Amino acid sequence: MLTVGAVLACAPADDGGREGRFAVTGDDANSHGLRGRVLPGPLTKPDVVLTDTRGQPFDLRRETDGYLTLLFFGYTWCPDICPIHMANLAAVMHELRPGVAQRIKVVFVSTDPDRDTPERLGTWLANFDRSFIGLTGDTAAVNAAQRELYLPLPQIGPADSAGSYLVGHAAAVVAFSPDNRAHVMYPFGIRQADWANDIPKLLEIRWDE
Amino acid sequence: MGRVRAVLAVLALTAVACVPNVEDRAVIAVTDAYAAEPVSRETGAVYLTIENRTDVPDTLVGAWTPIASMAHLHRMGGEGGTRMRTQDVAEIPAGGRLRLRPGDLHLMLMTITAMPHAGDTVDLTLEFAHAGTVTVRVPVLSYLEVSERATVGDERETP
Numbered sequence: 107m108l109t110v111g112a113v114l115a116c117a118p119a120d121d122g123g124r125e126g127r128f129a130v131t132g133d134d135a136n137s138h139g140l141r142g143r144v145l146p147g148p149l150t151k152p153d154v155v156l157t158d159t160r161g162q163p164f165d166l167r168r169e170t171d172g173y174l175t176l177l178f179f180g181y182t183w184c185p186d187i188c189p190i191h192m193a194n195l196a197a198v199m200h201e202l203r204p205g206v207a208q209r210i211k212v213v214f215v216s217t218d219p220d221r222d223t224p225e226r227l228g229t230w231l232a233n234f235d236r237s238f239i240g241l242t243g244d245t246a247a248v249n250a251a252q253r254e255l256y257l258p259l260p261q262i263g264p265a266d267s268a269g270s271y272l273v274g275h276a277a278a279v280v281a282f283s284p285d286n287r288a289h290v291m292y293p294f295g296i297r298q299a300d301w302a303n304d305i306p307k308l309l310e311i312r313w314d315e
Numbered sequence: 316m317g318r319v320r321a322v323l324a325v326l327a328l329t330a331v332a333c334v335p336n337v338e339d340r341a342v343i344a345v346t347d348a349y350a351a352e353p354v355s356r357e358t359g360a361v362y363l364t365i366e367n368r369t370d371v372p373d374t375l376v377g378a379w380t381p382i383a384s385m386a387h388l389h390r391m392g393g394e395g396g397t398r399m400r401t402q403d404v405a406e407i408p409a410g411g412r413l414r415l416r417p418g419d420l421h422l423m424l425m426t427i428t429a430m431p432h433a434g435d436t437v438d439l440t441l442e443f444a445h446a447g448t449v450t451v452r453v454p455v456l457s458y459l460e461v462s463e464r465a466t467v468g469d470e471r472e473t474p
Contacts, residue, residue, distance in 0.1 A: 185360035185389070186351065186417040186461065193458035226355075233354050270357075270425055272389060277418070294418050297462055 138311050140290055141300040148287040148313065149280070151175070152251035156215065156243035159228030164241055166213070166251075167286070173211045174308050175282040176292075179252055179260070181218035181273045182230040187294050188214075189234075191279055196234040198301040209284070209309055212238045215248055217260035217275040255280055255288070281308055289313050342368055343407070343446040348453045350424075351417075351461045352433045359383060359424030359431075361439060361453060362415045362464075367407040369445070375405045375413070377442035382431055383424035386439070388415075407443075417461055433457040 138144075151167050158164040176195060180188035192214065199207045214231060216222035219242055222230075227240035249259050261274035277294035281304075290308065292300070348363035361380075367373050378386035388405060407413045415421050422439075431437050433455055440450045456464075 182355065183358050185358055185421050185423055186458075189351070189354050189458045190417060190462045194462055197459050230354055270387075298459065 138307055140304050140307055142281060142290040142292045142296065142304055144290050145288065148289050149255055151282050151286050151288070152254045154243070154247055154251045156241035156247065157224055159224045159231070159240040161224050164239070166241075169239075170211050170213065170282070171286060172284050173282075174209055174284055174305070175286075176210065176212045177215065177255075177280045177282060177288075178213070178278075179215045179217050179248070179257060179276050181216055181260075181275065182222050182226060183218065183270070183273070184275075185272075187277045191292075191294070191296075192231070192234040192238065194296070194298045194301055195279075196238070197298045198305060199235055199237070201302065202305065206306070206309070207237070210305065213241060214238060215241045215243070215251065217248060217252075218262075218273045219243065219245060219248070252276060283308055283311065283313060285313060287313070343373060343443055343449055344368060345441065345449055345451045348439070348451050349461070349464070350431065350437055350439075350453045350455045352455050352457050353424070353427050353430060354458075356427045356430065357425065359427050360417075361386070361422040361424065362417065362461075363422070363439075363451070363453070364412055364414045365407050365441070366412040367409060370409045371445060372409050373407050373446055374444040375407070375441060376444050377440075378422055379440045379442075380424060380437055382427055382429045382437050384426040384428065385424070387423045387425065389421055389423045417464070431455045433460065 151170070153167055155163050155165045178188070178191055180191070182188070192212075195212050199210065199212070202210075212235070214227070216227055222242055224240070224242055227242060231238040231240045252259055257276035257278070257280075258274075260276075263272040263274065265271045279292040279296070280288045281290045281292060282288045283290075289311075290304070292304075344366040346364045346366060348361065350359060350361045353359040359382075365375065375388065378388070380386055405413075413420075435455045436452045437455060438450060439453050440448055442448045
């Protein structure tokens with residue numbers, strides 16, 4: 107039987123007034139040839155300590171300092187946006203020149219702390235790439251981090267007859283350059299070839315000038 | 316290998332043949348169907364396009380697959396947090412179509428009893444209020460392959 111669920115989930119990242127924050131700022135801003143959306147201004151990395159998939163504390167700033175850090179907020183029950191982002195990143199990481207992947211950290215933060223235990227998150231991420239970092243934390247901490255990045259906060263959809271529910275969340279990957287600031291974000295719809303184009307640039311661009 | 320390809324070709328033909336009399340008279344047609352290789356047993360997703368080639372509106376009222384205990388129709392997000400009403404989600408207007416695609420609308424498989432892998436096919440039966448049942452054989456794609464299909468962010472493809 108079919109239950110039709112009008113369920114809010116995986117909302118595209120841009121919502122209402124915040125949308126302008128992620129607007130492409132014109133040819134000049136993207137003169138680097140990036141396929142991601144260049145932010146009008148850089149964002150700082152959230153100062154947050156979460157829990158990794160082994161149950162250990164993970165200080166985001168300290169553990170990712172100096173790495174190209176690709177930060178995504180999602181959940182493991184997610185039917186497409188999350189696994190598609192992870193599959194694309196896993197594929198491109200696999201194709202990078204030797205030594206390059208070691209300069210990158212992919213960080214997946216769960217927006218569904220009730221269901222995404224560290225163990226489950228670890229198992230789920232390992233389906234894509236064992237190097238991917240999975241983090242969980244209490245809702246307040248995770249929401250605060252998303253707020254700092256101007257991402258829409260997660261919304262828990264209504265449960266269906268089986269008790270399952272979808273979680274609306276930001277659909278974008280936020281890319282923190284080795285300077286620990288985010289200059290570019292990647293909305294849903296970005297593909298492996300786009301990452302392959304952008305990752306070497308993200309590692310080399312100096313944003314200071 | 317050649318034999319495998321031949322079998323797949325036959326299966327692809329079967330999927331079309333399962334749609335009753337597509338060429339003969341106006342019907343419900345199911346096209347561009349594919350499933351994502353599930354990452355866990357809890358969640359799977361199927362995408363397809365339903366074309367209502369009749370002159371009356373029809374409604375998707377049921378979906379079954381032998382590999383999962385339930386198939387739900389889910390609308391993702393919606394810009395600005397719009398919620399779709401049930402009828403909006405499942406109705407296919409006369410002469411119109413309902414398109415399920417990543418980031419938007421999907422048929423959600425729950426409690427997957429037989430995990431399919433990329434390259435497999437799964438049977439999916441859809442029931443419509445007027446047109447009755449339509450069974451399609453759906454290829455299973457990796458999420459990477461799903462990504463290469465049109466997504467909601469890709470507006471170059473005309474709806």
